[in-house]
Amino acid sequence: MESPSIELGPVESSARGALLSEWLRRPHVARWWGEAEAALAWSPGEADGSGESFILHDQRPVGYVRWQRVLRCDLDAAGLHEVPDGAIDIDILIGEPELTGCGVGSRALSQLLERLWRDPSVPLAGMSASAANESALRAYEKAGFRRRRAYTDPRWGPMWLMIAERADDPTRSRAIDSPRSK
Ligand SMILES: CC(C)(COP(=O)(O)OP(=O)(O)OC[C@H]1O[C@@H](n2cnc3c(N)ncnc32)[C@H](O)[C@@H]1OP(=O)(O)O)[C@@H](O)C(=O)NCCC(=O)NCCS
Numbered sequence: 001m002e003s004p005s006i007e008l009g010p011v012e013s014s015a016r017g018a019l020l021s022e023w024l025r026r027p028h029v030a031r032w033w034g035e036a037e038a039a040l041a042w043s044p045g046e047a048d049g050s051g052e053s054f055i056l057h058d059q060r061p062v063g064y065v066r067w068q069r070v071l072r073c074d075l076d077a078a079g080l081h082e083v084p085d086g087a088i089d090i091d092i093l094i095g096e097p098e099l100t101g102c103g104v105g106s107r108a109l110s111q112l113l114e115r116l117w118r119d120p121s122v123p124l125a126g127m128s129a130s131a132a133n134e135s136a137l138r139a140y141e142k143a144g145f146r147r148r149r150a151y152t153d154p155r156w157g158p159m160w161l162m163i164a165e166r167a168d169d170p171t172r173s174r175a176i177d178s179p180r181s182k
Contacts, residue, residue, distance in 0.1 A: 005057075008053035010054070011064070020039065023095025029093045052065065053066075055104060070088070070089045083163075084124065086121055088126070090109070109140065110144065124163050126162065128160070128161055129160050131150065145164045147161075
């Protein structure tokens with residue numbers, strides 16, 4: 001049987017609230033995403049380098065991914081001093097529980113990375129995942145992220161910072177392999 005198509009599609013404002021609030025309240029998502037209100041209130045706005053997409057499975061929205069440039073102050077507050085300016089932070093969810101573990105999340109992330117690398121100002125993309133969120137860690141690795149380092153988030157506990165770098169630029173790897181002294 002042919003594998004389903006996975007695409008990143010526009011987030012229509014008419015569907016956004018209903019779909020996202022349904023997905024964010026489902027236990028398999030709520031456990032890792034925290035308050036639905038904050039996620040619903042977020043919008044890419046005019047900010048440079050940010051965006052959001054529905055994840056389409058055979059054209060049907062089944063998940064959501066958003067990305068934004070990380071603020072230097074947030075990185076420093078989390079002790080992530082080595083992550084360079086301009087880095088993109090990504091959040092993802094597959095809202096339909098029966099479609100988790102089927103490769104949808106990792107395929108969607110691979111497509112997002114391809115899109116992000118078209119912008120030469122993006123040095124790397126990062127994702128944070130709880131050390132207990134095995135399926136997220138595995139999905140991110142399948143999409144090309146690697147575990148950069150473990151840290152402890154005051155709210156979420158032990159976490160992994162996962163990063164992906166543009167494959168065709170060896171100078172980028174050196175940038176992150178030389179942590180700046182605090
Ligand atoms: C995290 C998430 C986006 C991953 O998307 P996905 O479509 O389920 O991921 P994939 O199917 O591409 O990959 C998951 C991998 O983890 C594996 N996996 C699932 N449960 C696992 C577990 N308990 N231990 C180890 N591996 C596990 C799957 O087998 C699969 O690997 P494989 O293809 O090598 O078999 C999705 O599961 C999700 O939305 N979860 C709820 C919300 C969430 O956790 N969001 C991210 C954190 S904010």
